[in-house]
Structures are given as structure tokens and as C-alpha cells.
């Protein structure tokens with residue numbers, strides 16, 4: 497595994513529509529492992545292939561629901577369980593009616609945050625790293641991360657959608 501440089505604006509690969517993946521070969525496995533390592537190193541909670549200069553439809557997401565700042569008085573939470581997802585050729589097949597505002601940042605747009613409206617829940621279908629179909633039901637932050645990453649595959653950045661943008665200085669934990 498190796499770290500790959502994360503491309504930032506104004507690199508045009510970020511504005512391009514990524515190609516579907518059809519070959520599940522060794523190169524793809526290496527790319528996936530590299531992306532996971534790069535995401536963890538950044539650190540970020542999601543990464544799309546165009547962010548490492550590969551214009552192909554692949555995203556990785558790793559996030560713990562516990563990272564949500566909701567102190568709803570859950571008596572006993574199990575230890576932080578991070579879920580890692582690898583999704584190839586992802587497609588949003590169903591969305592909730594409800595939309596929610598949330599604050600996002602992006603590893604490819606350092607120093608900027610913004611408020612973006614996203615579907616509260618989605619269903620995504622795609623392929624796993626071996627080409628096997630998978631379907632996920634996601635809500636809350638996980639749904640937001642997937643929408644942000646899938647947008648990357650269509651050349652859409654959160655700054656294109658944000659209702660409000662601002663600069664920030666301090667470290668941000670929820671980079672995408």
C-alpha cells in the first residue's frame with residue numbers, strides 16, 4: 497500500500513465525470529488499498545478516485561456513527577466501531593423526502609467549509625471490490641458522506657451546492 501497525493505482545485509480531474517470500472521484486476525485492488533491508506537492518513541472520512549487523480553467510479557468511506565455529536569443519552573455505547581465501505585460504480589437509487597443541512601469540507605478544497613443540503617437518507621447500489629453487487633441503506637452522516645463522494649464522480653464539488661461558504665483555520669475532523 498502507498499499513499500497517493502490528493503489533488504486539489506483547480507485540478508480539472510475534479511470537474512470531470514468519472515468512468516465506470518469494468519476490470520476487477522490487481523491494479524484496481526492496489527488503487528483501493530492506496531485510497532484507504534490515503535484517506536486514513538489525511539485524515540478523512542471519505543475519498544473518491546478523482547481526488548487521487550484517477551477518473552474512475554470508485555469511492556471509499558470510513559466512518560464511525562459514534563463520531564456523530566448526538567448525546568441522546570444512549571446508556572451504553574459499544575466501543576467505536578468504524579465501518580469501511582468500498583463502493584464501485586455507485587448509484588443512488590432511492591432518496592428520502594427529507595433533506596437536511598450540514599457542514600462539509602473537502603480534502604480537495606483545503607481551508608473552506610460550507611453548509612450543504614443533502615437527503616437525510618439514501619439507498620445506494622454498486623459493486624464491491626471484487627465486482628459483487630451490493631446495496632446499502634444509509635442515513636445521517638453516512639448518507640451525507642456518500643452523497644458528497646458520489647458527487648465527486650460526477651465532477652460536482654460541495655462548493656457548487658453550498659448555500660453558504662466560509663474559510664476556516666482549525667483542524668477539521670470530517671474531511672471528505
Ligand code: ZN
Pocket residue numbers: 601602603604644648672
Ligand atoms: Zn470531497
